[in-house]
Amino acid sequence: MNPLSPDAPPIQVRGLSKTYKVGFWFNRTVRALQGLDLEVGAGQIYGLLGPNGAGKSTTIKILMNLVRPSSGNALLFGQPVDKAATRRLVGFLPENPAPYEYLTGREFVTLAGQLCGLSGHELDVRVKEVLGSVEMGAAEKLQIRRYSKGMVQRVALAQALVARPKMLILDEPTSGLDPVGRRQMRDLILAERDRGTTVLFCSHIIPDVEALCDRLAVLVGGRRVREGSVRELLSTQVPTVEMVVEGLPLEQVKSLGVALESTQSLDGRVRVQVPDAQSQKMLSQVLAAGGRVNSLQAAQFSLEQLFMDALKDSGRTTSVGGEINT
Numbered sequence: 281m282n283p284l285s286p287d288a289p290p291i292q293v294r295g296l297s298k299t300y301k302v303g304f305w306f307n308r309t310v311r312a313l314q315g316l317d318l319e320v321g322a323g324q325i326y327g328l329l330g331p332n333g334a335g336k337s338t339t340i341k342i343l344m345n346l347v348r349p350s351s352g353n354a355l356l357f358g359q360p361v362d363k364a365a366t367r368r369l370v371g372f373l374p375e376n377p378a379p380y381e382y383l384t385g386r387e388f389v390t391l392a393g394q395l396c397g398l399s400g401h402e403l404d405v406r407v408k409e410v411l412g413s414v415e416m417g418a419a420e421k422l423q424i425r426r427y428s429k430g431m432v433q434r435v436a437l438a439q440a441l442v443a444r445p446k447m448l449i450l451d452e453p454t455s456g457l458d459p460v461g462r463r464q465m466r467d468l469i470l471a472e473r474d475r476g477t478t479v480l481f482c483s484h485i486i487p488d489v490e491a492l493c494d495r496l497a498v499l500v501g502g503r504r505v506r507e508g509s510v511r512e513l514l515s516t517q518v519p520t521v522e523m524v525v526e527g528l529p530l531e532q533v534k535s536l537g538v539a540l541e542s543t544q545s546l547d548g549r550v551r552v553q554v555p556d557a558q559s560q561k562m563l564s565q566v567l568a569a570g571g572r573v574n575s576l577q578a579a580q581f582s583l584e585q586l587f588m589d590a591l592k593d594s595g596r597t598t599s600v601g602g603e604i605n606t
């Protein structure tokens with residue numbers, strides 16, 4: 281039976297909420313997700329970006345049918361997430377992979393391939409191929425308990441890739457990897473996308489998201505607070521100018537009557553970010569007050585700024601965690 285609904289997007293999430301019960305008597309609740317909507321189109325690399333506790337892993341666990349939502353629904357290829365036949369189309373890398381550590385890397389990936397229905401020569405070839413692609417060929421005969429964290433992450437990715445999935449769901453794929461490993465992981469994800477694989481991944485490493493994603497959603501406190509392509513999202517930012525002011529103390533710079541985006545006191549200087557429309561006024565106010573501007577440049581639009589703005593707009597005093605009700 282074909283588990284795919286033709287034309288259905290690989291991921292559709294509507295009004296997804298998840299409340300965990302916590303505490304000794306389970307009398308407190310944490311709202312990890314609050315009415316989340318998501319749609320991931322075929323062949324996209326889609327990023328979930330958010331601070332610690334934003335609900336990224338909970339979303340992924342619901343998609344992998346490891347956690348049940350409190351309300352709302354989630355579909356993979358148009359089918360409910362509890363259909364095993366559909367989940368078989370997905371390669372999954374969990375947040376903290378814990379493979380059976382007395383197996384060697386090769387035995388573990390072989391087992392994963394067998395569970396996905398591969399066998400014989402095809403399985404042997406494929407296992408060798410994926411272990412090579414994550415650069416674990418040389419260590420494939422070592423028991424996993426001898427591996428470093430980054431090596432475990434690599435064999436865990438190999439098991440996700442072994443059955444040539446139609447979609448990859450990766451929870452913090454670059455966690456534990458050194459800079460070379462991070463670059464390889466990015467290249468692997470891009471190569472999978474070029475092969476036509478849809479990829480959903482979550483991260484709080486902004487450069488990874490920026491380098492990889494076609495689209496992304498920013499989650500804060502279990503809610504989606506931004507969504508779009510990287511270019512769309514960056515184009516919504518107010519253009520700003522960065523100035524370095526000398527000869528005026530921070531407090532005086534702040535009281536020049538210009539709305540500043542940010543200020544930072546450096547050794548005897550003050551770095552400020554000013555909305556572009558205010559930059560001329562700021563310049564003349566600094567000069568009138570006896571200060572100097574020793575550098576002035578257009579600030580780069582960045583996902584980092586977008587992320588900080590999203591956090592500020594969502595009105596949260598701390599970025600960490602879901603909402604706790606006692």
Ligand SMILES: Nc1ncnc2c1ncn2[C@@H]1O[C@H](COP(=O)(O)OP(=O)(O)OP(=O)(O)O)[C@@H](O)[C@H]1O
Nearest residue numbers: 300302310312331332333334335336337338601602
């Ligand atoms: N099994 C659980 N029991 C109780 N609370 C949980 C459980 N799993 C997650 N939570 C809570 O739900 C909220 C969202 O957690 P989740 O792991 O989904 O966030 P995340 O965005 O993946 O965070 P991180 O980036 O730190 O991995 C947090 O407040 C967390 O404490």
